[in-house]
Amino acid sequence: MAVTRIADIIQPEVFTQYVIQKTMEVSNVLNSGIAENNALFDQLASGPSTLINMPYFEDLTGESETLKDQGSLTPGAIGTNKDVARKNGRGRAWGANGLSAYLSGADPLGSTANLVSGFWARDRQKVLLSTLAGVFASESLAGKVHDISEAEGDAALISGETFIDANQLMGDAKDSLTAVTFHSAVESYLAKRQLIEYVQEAGQNVRVPYFMNKRVIVDDGMPFDTTTKIGTAYLFGTGALAWGNGSHPDVLATETDRDSLASSGEDFLINRQLYILHPRGIKFT
Known part of the structure; x- marks a missing residue:
């Protein structure tokens, strides 16, 4: 009886490109336009050094x-300056038992790639939020943080007025802000007060939420304390993030392996990614 292994259905080169493409498609960061990906960023992510x-x-x-x-x-x-970006190198491995239900389907490669791309989209969101937490904790950007957590009454609540105050921290550049990201509990709070507008955009299967004419990116990875109701929101401009998908001949993006000594045998899928997801105008230290 012929037995199909992971190595039989996954071609590493094809799988890697498919996963990268799907990750970019399902990522709310890229779909919102706040992240820019181009050949130069991909090249930088593939270069030497961290x-x-x-x-x-x-x-x-x-x-x-x-x-x-x-x-x-x-x-x-004309003056010049430079960002200093940190290259991210991440990896994850899965055993065949966890993928067996999908590997038995009509499109095992597509099913597997869809699962992996969803994982990486969520993982990159975590990396981004960790990066932003560090950026806005820095002394140099203290003036770009609008903290209402210790205010009283309406001044301590997210609303149209407090949101305008946060926008005003950018001065006359505030019109360049196009999107905001916060926890789903914040979206629900604003929706109950009819402050969220849901727009059916061309090519979208779902309605896209907007708050004060800013596209809303809902992410439950955003800081939010369910007890105190204190959370964090970030405002972005178009192309605020540089997104580069890198590669290196010594870092195999996709590998398959098999443990023949396991009692019933076990197949493994290994996926690695090199990339940059960098807030423009920032020097990493």
Whole structure:
């Protein structure tokens, strides 16, 4: 009797690309437009070292000059700076027993890849939230945190007014903010007060929530204390995060293995990922 093993149905190269593609599709971070993925970010994620320099041009500064009938204008230079991003290397292995129900289906490769991509989407969300917690705990960004946890009355509640106050921390750049992420309990609280608008967007099978004209990304990984009702929300602009999917010849993204000494035999699927998911304008230390 022929027996199908994981190695018989999974081609590592095909599986790896499929998982990466599906992870990007199911990730709320990428779907919302706050993360940008391109060939340069993929290349940087594939490069050497665990820290990556990401140069960028700063905004133009200086004053205009009065035009005169003699003399020349004084040329100015565009400033440059650089982010320093941390490369993430993560891995996970699964035994065949945990996948057996899916491996017996009509599309075992697709079923397995869908499960793995969902896992990585959730895992990257965890990495992102941990990164943001560190970013906004830094002294340099203390002025970009609107903390209402110790206020009283309505001033201590998330509402249209307190949300506008948080937006105002960006000054005249506040219009560049396009999305907000918070816990599902916060979404429910705002929905009960009819402050959430659900929009059926083109190409979407579900309605997308909006709060104060900002797209809402609901994630129960967001900090929220069910007892005190104190939580955290993050505001994002389009392309606020650099997302790069890396690779390296010495780090096999997909492998299969088998333990022949196990009583009934056991198959394994190993998946590894190298990537950057970096808030732009930040230097990792």
